[in-house]
Amino acid sequence: MSIANSTTEAKALLRIANYIRNQYRRKNIQSPVPIKSFHLSKETINLYKKSHKGMHVDHIVPGSWFDLRNESEISACFHFANLRLISACENLSRKDRLTSKEISEFDKIQRKILLTASQRPMHLLNLLPNNEQTED
Numbered sequence: 001m002s003i004a005n006s007t008t009e010a011k012a013l014l015r016i017a018n019y020i021r022n023q024y025r026r027k028n029i030q031s032p033v034p035i036k037s038f039h040l041s042k043e044t045i046n047l048y049k050k051s052h053k054g055m056h057v058d059h060i061v062p063g064s065w066f067d068l069r070n071e072s073e074i075s076a077c078f079h080f081a082n083l084r085l086i087s088a089c090e091n092l093s094r095k096d097r098l099t100s101k102e103i104s105e106f107d108k109i110q111r112k113i114l115l116t117a118s119q120r121p122m123h124l125l126n127l128l129p130n131n132e133q134t135e136d
Contacts, residue, residue, distance in 0.1 A: 012048035015057075016040065016078065023068050043080035056091035058084050060110065064096045065117035081109040089108035103127045 051057050058081055066077040076082065098114075103124065106114065111128055114120060 015017040
């Protein structure tokens with residue numbers, strides 16, 4: 001993660017870091033990956049910069065399904081294709097769920113992100129095409 005180029009970018013990076021720290025606390029992870037050790041795309045940072053009061057950056061594949069001690073899972077969790085800006089109310093009502101309809105609408109990148117999430121419910125693999133049910 002590079003040093004922020006503006007105050008807005010610094011705030012966006014701080015929100016991402018706080019999200020990860022909160023997930024560590026929630027899962028009682030003792031030795032987290034240093035937040036500086038993974039790369040976030042400009043698109044991801046810009047999405048966080050665009051969010052404002054009343055809006056949340058939503059993880060389409062829920063962040064709680066990723067092992068945030070693993071750098072590749074952190075990258076997948078914060079991949080731009082796994083994020084969207086939605087109302088806070090909608091995001092809070094979604095919780096850590098993913099519907100079969102949402103999965104059926106996934107593109108190839110989103111399906112790969114789902115497969116990367118090591119703590120996903122295993123029954124979701126049945127919703128993927130047979131040739132995509134295992135990681136490459």
